[in-house]
Amino acid sequence: MSKHKTKIVKELDPQEVEGYSKARLEHYLSLGYRPYLNEKGQVKWLTPAQMTMRGSAGGTGLSLKKLLKPKKLIYIQEKA
DSSP: OOSSOOOEEEEOOGGGOOSOOHHHHHHHHHTTOEEEEETTSOEEEEOHHHHHHHHTTTSOOOOHHHHHSOOOOOOOOOOO
16 A cells, blocks of 8 residues: 555545546446545545545554654753
8 A cells, every 4th residue: 555645535426537437437336446536636446444544644643663662761960
């Protein structure tokens, strides 16, 4: 899956999508894909599971690397 995700703006009606043949539309729908419009104005075909993951795209979420990285503690020494 792409690392650079865009937010989904809205779900489109499959009959409104242009540039796809009727056979291709039926094929995508039979596989469980739905057309969505992203913030760049492009049509993306996503499953419901992919849609939920895309909905959080662009945010500042926690990655596994951030969760596993040990925190550095800063000790302040008092002057005697």
